[in-house]
Amino acid sequence: MASFIIRRIGQSAVLLFIMSLLVFVGMYMVSDPVAVLAGDDFTAADREALARSLGLDRPLPLQYLAFLGNVLTGDFGQSYVYNRPVLDLIFERLPATLEMVCLAMVLGVAIGIPLGIWSGLNRRHPATRAVSFATTVGYSIPNFWQALLLILVFSVWLRWLPASGRGDTVPLLGAGWSFLTIDGLRHMLLPAANLAVAIVCMQTRLTRSGTEEVMFQDYMMFARSKGIPRWRLVNRHLLRNILIPIVTITGLELGALIAFSTVTETVFSWPGIGKLLLDSIYRSDRPVVVAYMILITVMFVAINLVVDILYALLDPRIRYS
Amino acid sequence: MTEPQVPRFAGWRAIFRGHALPTAGLVGMGLFLALALLAPAIAPQNPYDQMQLNIMDGLLPPMTQTMDGRIAYLGTDSLGRDILSAVLYGLRISLLVAVVAVAAGITAGVLLGLVSALRGGWIDALVMRAVDLTVSFPGVLLAIMLLAIFGTGVDKVIVALAIGIWAQTARVVRAVALTEMQRDYIAAARLGGISEWRIMLHFLLPNSITPVLVLLPMAISGAIVAEATLSFLGVGVPITQPSLGLLIANGNEYLLSGKWWISMIPGLVLVAMVLCVNVVADRMRDHANPFLRAKD
Numbered sequence: 001m002a003s004f005i006i007r008r009i010g011q012s013a014v015l016l017f018i019m020s021l022l023v024f025v026g027m028y029m030v031s032d033p034v035a036v037l038a039g040d041d042f043t044a045a046d047r048e049a050l051a052r053s054l055g056l057d058r059p060l061p062l063q064y065l066a067f068l069g070n071v072l073t074g075d076f077g078q079s080y081v082y083n084r085p086v087l088d089l090i091f092e093r094l095p096a097t098l099e100m101v102c103l104a105m106v107l108g109v110a111i112g113i114p115l116g117i118w119s120g121l122n123r124r125h126p127a128t129r130a131v132s133f134a135t136t137v138g139y140s141i142p143n144f145w146q147a148l149l150l151i152l153v154f155s156v157w158l159r160w161l162p163a164s165g166r167g168d169t170v171p172l173l174g175a176g177w178s179f180l181t182i183d184g185l186r187h188m189l190l191p192a193a194n195l196a197v198a199i200v201c202m203q204t205r206l207t208r209s210g211t212e213e214v215m216f217q218d219y220m221m222f223a224r225s226k227g228i229p230r231w232r233l234v235n236r237h238l239l240r241n242i243l244i245p246i247v248t249i250t251g252l253e254l255g256a257l258i259a260f261s262t263v264t265e266t267v268f269s270w271p272g273i274g275k276l277l278l279d280s281i282y283r284s285d286r287p288v289v290v291a292y293m294i295l296i297t298v299m300f301v302a303i304n305l306v307v308d309i310l311y312a313l314l315d316p317r318i319r320y321s
Numbered sequence: 322m323t324e325p326q327v328p329r330f331a332g333w334r335a336i337f338r339g340h341a342l343p344t345a346g347l348v349g350m351g352l353f354l355a356l357a358l359l360a361p362a363i364a365p366q367n368p369y370d371q372m373q374l375n376i377m378d379g380l381l382p383p384m385t386q387t388m389d390g391r392i393a394y395l396g397t398d399s400l401g402r403d404i405l406s407a408v409l410y411g412l413r414i415s416l417l418v419a420v421v422a423v424a425a426g427i428t429a430g431v432l433l434g435l436v437s438a439l440r441g442g443w444i445d446a447l448v449m450r451a452v453d454l455t456v457s458f459p460g461v462l463l464a465i466m467l468l469a470i471f472g473t474g475v476d477k478v479i480v481a482l483a484i485g486i487w488a489q490t491a492r493v494v495r496a497v498a499l500t501e502m503q504r505d506y507i508a509a510a511r512l513g514g515i516s517e518w519r520i521m522l523h524f525l526l527p528n529s530i531t532p533v534l535v536l537l538p539m540a541i542s543g544a545i546v547a548e549a550t551l552s553f554l555g556v557g558v559p560i561t562q563p564s565l566g567l568l569i570a571n572g573n574e575y576l577l578s579g580k581w582w583i584s585m586i587p588g589l590v591l592v593a594m595v596l597c598v599n600v601v602a603d604r605m606r607d608h609a610n611p612f613l614r615a616k617d
Contacts, residue, residue: 015454026470133342136603140596142546144553145569145588148576152585156577163577259462266554278554281469289469296466300457 005309012301019297020071024064027290067290076291081283086291090273095175096166097265097272101257103179103192108199109250116204117234117242120211131204138201143260147194147267154190162187164269191268195257206249210242248307255303259296336608343604349597357412364406365391369561383582396582398572407568408587414564415591418475419544422482427533427540429483430490435521435529437491438498448491455488461547468556478557482544489540490533497529535609538602542595549591565591 034051042050051057055066070077076086119128141149155163167187169176178184214220215238223237262274269275273292280288337344361367383396383404395404437448455463460482467481501507502525510520549566551557558564563571565587572584 011450015450019454023466023470136599137596140542140599141592142549142553142566142595144550144566145592148569148573148584148588152576152581156579256459259459262462262465263550263554277465277469278556281465281556293466293469296458296462304453304457 001312004312008305008308012305015301016297019301020068020294021064023290023293023297024067025060027286071294076294077287079280079285079288081280081285081288086287089276089288090291090295092175093271093273093276095177096270097258097261097274099177099179100188100192100264100270100272101195101254101261103188104195104257105199105250105254107192107196108203111196112200112203113207113246115200116207117211117238119204120208120215121234123212132208135201135204138197141197143194143198144263144267146197147191147264150190150194151267161190163190166271187270191264191270194264194268195261198260199253199257202249202253203246206246207242210245211238214238214241252303252307255300258299336605340604343600346597346600346604349593350601353412353594353597354416356409357416360409360413364403364409366403366406368402368407368410382580383586395586398583399575404582404586407563408565408590411563411565411568411587412590412594414475414558414562415545415548415566415594418478418482418548418558418564419541422479422544422548423486423537423540425479426483426486427490427537430487431494431526431530431533433487434491434494435498435525438495438502439517439521439525445495449495452488452492455484456492460485460543461550464547464551465554465556468551473556473559475558475562478548478551481551482547485547486540486544489536493532493536494529497532498525501525501528532609535605538598538605542598542602545591545595545598 034047034054034056048057055063058066074087076090078084079086079089082089115131119125119131122128151163154161165187166178167183167185168181169178169184170180171177172180178188220233220237223233228237258274261270261272262277264270265272265275266278276288277292279285280292333347337347356363383394385396386392395408397403398407433448437445458466463485464478464481467484468477471477471481507520507524510524515524548557548564549569552564552566553570555570558567560567568587569584569591572580572582572587575581575583576585
């Protein structure tokens with residue numbers, strides 16, 4: 001087991017190294033930061049001086065080594081647009097993304113799991129067919145268009161909720177949080193609902209198929225024939241057996257939600273890291289894009305690593321050679 | 322002794338008979354395809370031809386008359402462009418990108434999966450590590466990051482989407498091909514001195530392709546949505562070749578002033594198309610699942 005974990009960590013490290021190389025070379029080939037930063041009145045000499053001050057006149061491998069060294073010491077460079085350290089920018093916006101993603105996950109789980117259990121217990125009920133069709137529709141409506149619908153209905157027509165921005169924030173632990181104020185929550189509700197739709201659909205389907213499978217098992221038949229009341233059947237016997245895969249998928253999905261928040265944040269002008277990524281792509285702000293890619297890669301590689309190791313620890317049937 | 326079998330691809334009738342919604346989805350898919358192919362013939366105007374646009378016709382709601390007496394059934398945008406025509410041409414771009422991306426991604430995935438299974442060794446290890454790398458990112462984010470590197474354009478969107486698709490296919494095909502390789506007919510073919518290429522393409526490919534065909538509709542609807550999302554965000558197709566996603570983005574700024582049709586109509590078309598593909602995809606997946614088939 002120990003050797004498996006060590007090898008798995010080694011693989012992740014190699015993966016990260018390759019990704020950093022791909023990202024760096026890719027970004028180097030595309031955008032020319034000198035063209036972005038130089039004013040109209042810049043002469044050729046000014047441009048050269050600018051390139052030299054950014055370290056762009058050195059050979060590519062040297063630039064990469066310098067970049068890698070900086071990254072390992074937590075220095076992602078300065079944003080060309082904001083003229084501030086990139087890491088500060090990202091950590092400043094991370095709370096906005098995190099609180100929205102968490103609210104979306106809570107909404108998704110709180111609606112999806114009960115709905116899925118009910119559908120699984122009432123397979124022949126007409127409402128179950130309606131729920132099943134609704135989840136297909138929910139899957140089929142692209143995330144960004146759901147966002148537009150939410151804005152159209154709740155902001156333009158009903159005028160209940162604001163369509164953009166973050167509202168009032170309260171400083172806590174060195175960052176501003178919206179979930180502590182009524183105004184902030186009102187701003188967060190639409191974007192979180194937007195992200196939650198996909199979660200609700202997925203959780204409903206997952207819970208429903210899990211429930212259907214468990215209800216066919218012999219131990220459920222036995223429990224029912226003992227005359228155990230229905231609520232106890234669900235609480236004690238059903239939930240415990242379907243919850244394991246649901247918890248796993250929910251954990252994995254948290255990472256995917258942070259990635260998907262790029263779309264939601266852009267539509268709702270929610271000032272999180274996803275919007276920062278797209279704004280930086282539009283403005284060719286290379287250090288921010290590179291830092292985002294590296295950090296998101298680290299996050300996903302870490303999530304996959306933890307899941308793999310947990311699986312190996314929890315399930316003795318899995319043998320890795 | 323009966324061996325566990327990979328289900329062979331059944332005929333369309335066997336899959337869709339008695340299932341009204343998926344059948345409707347299949348018909349809808351055909352309809353959208355026909356509309357996209359026939360767009361130049363049936364669209365009231367060519368939305369790319371500046372000469373045909375009249376700025377006086379700008380922002381007309383649906384079913385109003387234009388200056389030259391036609392009826393703009395679905396309204397016009399700020400430049401006086403007929404929404405119906407724009408949607409028909411946008412449908413072409415959306416479908417073109419999705420179909421080409423899926424075709425390229427699946428072809429690459431099938432070939433790499435087969436080679437991986439047949440050759441094993443370091444080729445297998447390399448391909449599988451590349452698969453792991455690719456699938457560890459959500460599709461849309463991977464595409465955004467790739468487009469941040471490549472820049473925008475129809476060809477670049479196709480490449481970015483195909484890179485998201487090949488890995489899933491390669492993994493599935495490799496797994497199926499590995500079990501197929503244990504069968505006697507492959508051993509017989511090898512003993513018969515048939516070349517590796519021929520074994521791969523004539524023996525292994527037909528017997529490993531079924532799971533890919535089952536996943537095909539899902540891949541297409543995924544690619545349609547991904548392209549629309551990228552174009553909506555402004556990192557997808559260029560303004561000169563507007564897909565449905567870009568039309569929605571263009572109408573977005575008029576949404577808050579109540580001019581809903583400019584972005585809502587392309588959106589409804591997009592959703593209808595994706596819904597059609599998805600009900601077909603669901604049916605095909607359920608049909609391929611023996612556990613569910615037994616319960617029917």
